[in-house]
Structure formats: C-alpha cells, structure tokens
Amino acid sequence: MKVIVTGAAGLIGSNLVKALNERGITDVLAVDNLTKGDKFLNLVDCEISDYLDKTDFLARIERGEFGRFDAIFHEGACSDTMEHNGNYMMANNFRYTQTLFEWAQRTGTPFLYASSAAVYGGSTEFVESREVEKPLNVYGYSKFLFDQVLRRQMKVGLKAPVFGFRYFNVYGDREQHKGRMASVAFHNFNQFREGGAVRLFGPYGGYEAGCQQRDFVSIEDVVKVNMHFFEQASTAPSGVYNLGTGRAQTFNDVALTTLNTLRANQGSSVLTLEEAVRDGFIEYIEFPDALKGKYQSYTQADLANLRAAGYTGSFFSVEEGVSRYVGRLIKKYLKT
Numbered sequence: 450m451k452v453i454v455t456g457a458a459g460l461i462g463s464n465l466v467k468a469l470n471e472r473g474i475t476d477v478l479a480v481d482n483l484t485k486g487d488k489f490l491n492l493v494d495c496e497i498s499d500y501l502d503k504t505d506f507l508a509r510i511e512r513g514e515f516g517r518f519d520a521i522f523h524e525g526a527c528s529d530t531m532e533h534n535g536n537y538m539m540a541n542n543f544r545y546t547q548t549l550f551e552w553a554q555r556t557g558t559p560f561l562y563a564s565s566a567a568v569y570g571g572s573t574e575f576v577e578s579r580e581v582e583k584p585l586n587v588y589g590y591s592k593f594l595f596d597q598v599l600r601r602q603m604k605v606g607l608k609a610p611v612f613g614f615r616y617f618n619v620y621g622d623r624e625q626h627k628g629r630m631a632s633v634a635f636h637n638f639n640q641f642r643e644g645g646a647v648r649l650f651g652p653y654g655g656y657e658a659g660c661q662q663r664d665f666v667s668i669e670d671v672v673k674v675n676m677h678f679f680e681q682a683s684t685a686p687s688g689v690y691n692l693g694t695g696r697a698q699t700f701n702d703v704a705l706t707t708l709n710t711l712r713a714n715q716g717s718s719v720l721t722l723e724e725a726v727r728d729g730f731i732e733y734i735e736f737p738d739a740l741k742g743k744y745q746s747y748t749q750a751d752l753a754n755l756r757a758a759g760y761t762g763s764f765f766s767v768e769e770g771v772s773r774y775v776g777r778l779i780k781k782y783l784k785t
Contacts, residue, residue, distance in 0.1 A: 451476040451518050455503065455549070456525030458483065460624040461616070461671060463491035463562065465522050468672045470496050478518075480506045480525060483495045488656070491623040507545065510552050512575040520679055521561040523549050527588070536588045542591035547598055550611065554602075557609045559682040561675060562687060564613040566664070566748050568593040575664075576751040577615070577689050585743045596689050603687060610687050612678045614671075617693030617750050621668025621774050633665075633700055634771045638778050646732050647704045653736040654746035659701035661746040664693035677760050686758050693750025694764035704731050710775040714783065720726035 452469055456462035457479035457693065475496040483489060492500075492568050496593070502659045503525060509515060526542045548563060553560035574581040579600075584590040591613075600610055603673055606728050620632030627635075637647040649659040651781030656662075677755045701722055706731055709719045765773070 450474050450520075451478070451498070453478045453480065453518050453521040454481040455506070455521070455523045456563070457481050457497070457500075458488035458491050458626075459524060460491075460621070460627065460668065461619065462522065462524040463495065463623045464621070464668050465524065465671050465675055466495045466497065468676055472676070478506075482525075484627060488626045491626070503545075509660060515552070515556070515674065517556040518558045520559045520561060521549065521553055522675065522679075523560065526563060526592075538587045538591045541730065542588070542720075542735075543594050546595045550595070550598070553611070554608045555752065559610045559679070560616070561611075561612045561678060562595075563592075564596055564615040565589060565592040566615050566691070566693065566750065567686045568596060568615060568747070570745065571750065573747070574751075575691060575693075575749055577691060577754055585745070599687075599689060607687055610682045611668060612682075612685070612687060613689040613751070614674065614692040615669075615689060616671065617664035617666050617691070617748055619668055619671055620667055620771065621671075622777060624755055626656045627649070629637065629696075634707050634774055635778075637704050638711070638775055641708060642710050642783065646730050647708055648706055648732045648734050649700045650736045651733040653741075654744070656746055658733040659704065659731070660699050661698040662699050662749070663745070664695070664748045664750045664772070665767050666693045666750075667765045667774065669770065670694070670764045673757070673762050674760060677762070678758075683760065688754065688758070690755045690758065691750035691752060692755070693748070693752070694766070695750050695752040696764070697747060697749035697764065698767045701731070703771055706768050706771040707775050708773045711779065713774075714779050 454462050454466050457466055458481040477497045479497040479500045480503055527538055550560055568582045568583035568584050569575050570583040570589055572583050582593055584593050620634045623633050624635055640647045651658045705722050707722045
C-alpha cells in the first residue's frame, strides 16, 4: 500500500506515520514544512519512502503528477488559534485542503482530513450540525469553511470516501515542537520540572480558576479512530465526525494528574486539588486579554455520529491518558 501523510512531522501526522508502519505500511510519502527544522525528530523512528516540502508537493498535485494512492491523511495546517493573518490561514488551511480534496476525488483516493472543534466557537452544543457552528477565530473559520465544501459535495455525490475529524484538545507524544500551542499536559509537565509548580488560567467566562472544561483526547485514541476509518474506508459512511472523548474535564484535572504522576515518580504522596493549591503546586494566573472573546471555556464532543458510523472503541479519561503520557515524558526527559 502507498499512502500520503501531510503535516507528517507534526503531532498527529507523525503518530499516524508510526501507526501505518506498525501495520506494515512503509511506502509513505511524508509532506511537511520543515522551516522549523527540529520537527524532523518526530520522523526519526518512522519509515517513509519519500519526503516533499508542502510547496513542492502542492505544485506537483496541481500539475497532475500523482495518480491514485491508497489513502491520504491530510493533517497539514496552521493550528495557531492566535494567528491573525487571515490570508495566510485561508490559503494554508482552506485552499490547500480544497485542492487536495479535488485531487483525491479525481484519482479515487480516500481522503482523511483534520477539521477542528474550533468550528463550534462559542456554541454550547457540539454536534456536527450547521446551526451550532460559530467559530470565534479565523483558524476555526478556515476549518469550518472546508467542512461546508464537503457537505455540499456529499449532496451531489462523492467519487471516493472522505472523512473529516473535528479534533478536540489533543495531547500526547511528538508534540514537543509546538511551542505555546502544545497541550496543557505538556506545558504543565515542563512547568513543574522547571519551577516545581504548574500554572493555569484564573477565573473567566463564569468559571472558577482552573474550572474551564475541555474535551481532552489522547493522541493514542486519535490514531485509533483514524486507523479504523482508513481500514474501513470502503464501507464507512463519509462525513464530518467529532473526535473527542465525549467527556468534558477541567484544566484542574489535567494539572492534578500531571502533578501527581510526577510526584509518584519522586516517591511523594498523591495530593488533592485543595492540597495542591494550598501548597503552591498549582498556581493561577490572570486570564489573558488577548484571549477574551476568542476562547472556548467549555467543549464536549457529541459522539453519536462517530458511534453510528461503526466506531466502538473506548477513550481514555484525563486521569488515564495524561498519566500514561506523563509517564512516557518522565522516561524521556527525567531520571527516575
């Protein structure tokens, strides 16, 4: 089998390449932008057949140089929710995705792509339905817009399967390059190892300090869902699907799980939230002005459509998934 993965050196893309390798698939065309060169580290333990810069790849797609592949996983995008350059965001996220979608339809290549829970914006409902999609930033809008392209095309018919995944808050291995866009768990891990405490936002949006809630989903589960649809592409229904756990948990839950996993590694006792705050292990900072009005204080994926499409796997809770992840970070970065 031969497969394309865009954004191949990123968090989700590199984990997908590794998962394909584990299934015996090594004929993988990896596509990315390595201007930030240290992302290559995510592919060192992976087997690929070729690498192309995103610009070169797109030019070759537009020239019609590629025929059918067994699948394309399109994970390449600007995921910075604070990026304000709308022209860049729309070209990099919307137009790029549309071009690859049209190529996949022409060649009959199954197309699995990254959408985002950011399409819901300030909504209080998280079901794949147009009336509750209210993006708060241009990143969310760029993802929302292509989802509408797919919906329109589905009404007149598709020539190849298409699966869009609205990722909620993904955390896990191979995200060390993401800077401020890395997960809360990764930041909390580094905050503790550097200063002995973790930091969260204070009160905002009617929520007490650290009590804003998100649907935090492990990269392990993200990969499992993608592989399911890849392997069932010929029979699974095309569409846009939420990909979260279906369970909202607080930022306090993430911080406390990270903290206690690190403390257990040191031979220290488990703390309650109240004890962690009292003893200065969890600190709250003022909510940033730059995020006000653009921040989702609550998300929780409705998984009804994902389940109806045939995915029956379970999802890790924060306590399960974050502890597993932090355990691996400890082995990688800390001496036990």
